[in-house]
Amino acid sequence: MLPKNYRLKNKHAFTATYKIQNSFYKNGIIMFVGKKSDNISNPKIGFVVSKKTHKRAVKRNRLKRLMRESIRLIIKNNFDFKNTQSIIFVGKSQALGKSFDEIDNSIKLLLKEIN
């Protein structure tokens, strides 16, 4: 779990991010990017893997954990998010069962799209 100030929490924030419709796809992972704002020190990041992706909670948890771990390491390396308010990563069935390296690579590719 990320530190609290990095977590995207309530439902309104999620729907607001989805409504901007600024999304990118790579290897079974979709990234939604929210508004940019000068007053923001760090982005709030959310992770979604729906029940449609897989029936079993264990498989869904695994994918979310891998994505979260990748972002944690990226934040640790002081990545520049360009004042983005919110980001959502949605895991799809193509991403299930992939290793940490594969997930990490595709998330790094997606984050380049912010610029």
Added chain:
RNA sequence: GAAAGUAGUCGGAUAAUCGCGCUUGAAAAAGUGAGGAAAGUCCGUGCAUCUAAGGACAAAUCUCCGGAGAAACUCCGGACGGCGUGAGCCGGUGGAAAGUGCCACAGAAAUGAAAAGCGAAGCCGGUGUGAGCCGGAGUCGGCUUGCGAUGAGCAAGACGAGCAGGGCGAACACUACGCCACUUUGCUAGACUGCCGAUGGAAGUUAUUCACAGGCGAUGGUGCAACGGUGAGGUAAGAGCAUCACCAGCGAUAUCGAGAGGUAUCGGCUAGGUAAACCCAGAUAGGAUGCAAGAUAGAAUUGAAGGUUUUAAAGGCUGUCCGCCAACUUCUAAAUUAUCGCUUGAGAUUAUGAGUAAUUAUAAUACCAGACAGAUGAUUAUCGAGAAACAGAACACGGCUUAUGAGCUACUUUCUUUA
């Protein structure tokens, strides 16, 4: 050794680096952090709210016996039934003789079977008829023993028949008549007897088949199921047929057992299935909704409600009835908050005692996830057959069911081999 059965166990380990939830702490830091099924949500509870209060009914749940348990579609020990060579396994297992309903197709008939003839011919005897088979009156022709060649011929009098002679008789003077014998003797004829062939088809007899009137409910066929089963006796053929043996079922008595039930004897003589259809009997229990239940706090306005109108119908009070309730309409207001509920418990571990067991009593020990976009993770190395099956807490507990990799342990059974 192989194949099985039952019970249990395990559910990756260690280290390094980088992280997360919760608790304690001023901080540093320390402690702690998914399962045997956390799953399915199928049962039963606690807890919470609603149903104004209340009464009755319906609906609901359960169903062999005893015990355990808060309770349970729960567990333990038994009974009974079924399966298995066996160790064992499986079974929601009261009543179908109170009543109602249903039982497709097939079948004559499916419950008032209390009856039927469905099979081109059910089984059975009787009466009638007499088709066929059998039977063989009558007619015609030929032949007859031996030798020989089945001829020509020769020889004999065997063979059958008749007459006389014999015996016996209830017949009797004799004759006649009936029966028996026909060995011996005499006589007769050669087809009358006999044999063969052809023709002919009378009487008689004959029914599994035809006709009539009956007996039977077995057999065949249908079906999950045909009003007990199998065998014997019995009968014209048959039948639980007041016949028998064994078995099933019902009832009574005796006896063993705490009970379910077991055993023995006797009796009458038989009652289709379905109750997970209604139903009947007994037992239990108010019902409904689930922690997104629900409670509390707070913001410069209040009360989480107020206001208006007036008697008719509709409606409401969680299925129905009783009983009860007047109706209509609208304004303003923080839910995108926090806290509680929330984890100390029908708990856990260990020891001892009681009990066949389920379980229970006592003592000691420790506190062992509690999130809310939701922690329990990532990478590397070593071990390992292996980047290891099923799988992720969300109020809690007791069960059930389902999923599950590779092993390990104990006991038991069957078969085979060796001693």
